[in-house]
Amino acid sequence: MSRVLIIGAGGVGRVVVFKCVKNRDVFPHIMLASRTKSKCDIIADDAQKAFGGERIHTAGVDADNVDEMVNLIRAFKPDLVLNVALPYQDLPIMDACLATGVDYMDTANYEPKDEAKFEYSWQWAYHDRYKDAGIMALLGCGFDPGVTSIFTAYAAKHYFDEIHYLDIVDCNAGDHGKAFATNFNPEINIREITQKGKFYENGEWKEVEPHSVMKELNYPDIGPKKSYLIYHEELESLVKNFPTIKRARFWMTFGDEYLTHLRVIQNIGMDRIDPVNYKGTEVIPLEFLKYVLPDPGSLGENYSGETSIGCRIKGIKDGKERTYYIWNNCKHQDAFNETGAQGVSFTTGVPAMIGAKMIITGQWKGNGVFNVEEFDPDPFMAELPKHGLPWHESFDIDLEL
Ligand code: NDP
Numbered sequence: 001m002s003r004v005l006i007i008g009a010g011g012v013g014r015v016v017v018f019k020c021v022k023n024r025d026v027f028p029h030i031m032l033a034s035r036t037k038s039k040c041d042i043i044a045d046d047a048q049k050a051f052g053g054e055r056i057h058t059a060g061v062d063a064d065n066v067d068e069m070v071n072l073i074r075a076f077k078p079d080l081v082l083n084v085a086l087p088y089q090d091l092p093i094m095d096a097c098l099a100t101g102v103d104y105m106d107t108a109n110y111e112p113k114d115e116a117k118f119e120y121s122w123q124w125a126y127h128d129r130y131k132d133a134g135i136m137a138l139l140g141c142g143f144d145p146g147v148t149s150i151f152t153a154y155a156a157k158h159y160f161d162e163i164h165y166l167d168i169v170d171c172n173a174g175d176h177g178k179a180f181a182t183n184f185n186p187e188i189n190i191r192e193i194t195q196k197g198k199f200y201e202n203g204e205w206k207e208v209e210p211h212s213v214m215k216e217l218n219y220p221d222i223g224p225k226k227s228y229l230i231y232h233e234e235l236e237s238l239v240k241n242f243p244t245i246k247r248a249r250f251w252m253t254f255g256d257e258y259l260t261h262l263r264v265i266q267n268i269g270m271d272r273i274d275p276v277n278y279k280g281t282e283v284i285p286l287e288f289l290k291y292v293l294p295d296p297g298s299l300g301e302n303y304s305g306e307t308s309i310g311c312r313i314k315g316i317k318d319g320k321e322r323t324y325y326i327w328n329n330c331k332h333q334d335a336f337n338e339t340g341a342q343g344v345s346f347t348t349g350v351p352a353m354i355g356a357k358m359i360i361t362g363q364w365k366g367n368g369v370f371n372v373e374e375f376d377p378d379p380f381m382a383e384l385p386k387h388g389l390p391w392h393e394s395f396d397i398d399l400e401l
Pocket residue numbers: 007008009010011012013033034035036039061062063064084085086087089107108140141142143144145146183184185188296297344345347348
């Protein structure tokens with residue numbers, strides 16, 4: 001009888017809980033723990049109202065504190081800790097899993113608080129210790145990273161002898177009616193998109209100024225959207241795990257209004273992550289900004305439109321060049337009606353639940369630290385449409401890139 005401990009009661013945590021409770025045959029014993037216990041209780045009550053059955057367990061925990069995490073793990077005895085708190089908590093939670101011999105997974109790679117830099121090196125460094133302890137860590141099992149990496153693995157397994165060009169395209173054509181809001185944690189989101197753009201070409205990483213490379217791309221059922229080259233973490237593991245890749249890029253859509261707000265935030269220093277002294281109190285401007293921007297969890301009710309995220313791939317099969325596009329579209333209102341969360345939380349939480357299912361049912365297993373594309377994509381791909389994320393594919397088309 002499996003036991004899963006979910007850490008983080010935000011938008012993604014809500015979706016993970018709803019989906020795990022809906023699949024009680026795989027997840028009979030669930031605990032949700034987060035910094036603020038009352039947020040866990042609201043989600044637990046809502047899930048019980050939606051599906052009935054036994055209420056899930058809840059607890060308050062500071063996941064930055066390894067001892068607190070170890071005590072919680074020892075008390076609940078989970079088979080898996082599913083981390084959907086913030087990237088800052090990845091390493092302390094990994095340490096606690098190591099100390100207690102429990103499998104670990106997350107949806108975003110570790111970032112140090114004092115530097116807006118995200119890379120896998122810190123987490124990959126746990127590989128030998130996890131291997132020796134006979135446990136596994138599954139990194140980056142949301143949508144991007146996550147499904148985009150599994151889409152790539154699926155393409156490599158079934159349709160290509162060699163992948164040469166990979167473009168991950170992420171469009172949010174939703175409208176939440178606010179002048180400016182971020183779709184997930186504002187602090188993490190703004191740190192991510194204000195960085196320099198970075199892509200991989202012929203064995204080297206190349207940098208461009210933020211939002212300086214733009215292409216108008218057409219998204220299925222949506223149409224043309226301005227798409228900007230940005231750096232995204234799955235590029236790092238994909239070029240390592242698929243060494244035939246000559247070029248890998250990531251594109252994300254932003255509206256003009258969004259970019260204008262972002263520029264103002266940067267120009268006035270509200271994206272700073274170093275402390276400033278305000279009337280004797282140390283305040284980090286970007287952390288403070290989170291408290292005045294709309295809560296991403298509150299956007300769902302009036303969110304219209306949809307997301308479209310996929311991979312556009314060029315490579316060779318049987319000596320011939322071929323192109324391939326695989327994608328999912330997700331409507332914000334459908335996500336909200338089912339879980340009370342908007343589409344970005346939904347598209348992250350559903351793959352996290354499926355990744356947990358892969359581990360708990362033993363379909364994905366190993367000792368050490370792994371990225372999702374290192375496992376067989378087929379059982380995961382079969383689960384996606386069953387849980388609300390159908391995918392589609394097109395062959396030998398103009399990829400526009
Ligand atoms: P939220 O900010 O809505 O939720 C984060 C939750 O973590 C909050 O409940 C917060 O508690 C809790 N938390 C923060 N610090 C601690 C701590 N020290 N100890 C315990 N709990 C803590 O974020 P989201 O739900 O939007 O995102 C969750 C994760 O998903 C993030 O890591 C994000 O980067 C990732 N993500 C991944 C995507 C993908 O496709 N791979 C896409 C979108 C998000 P409190 O409420 O008390 O502040």
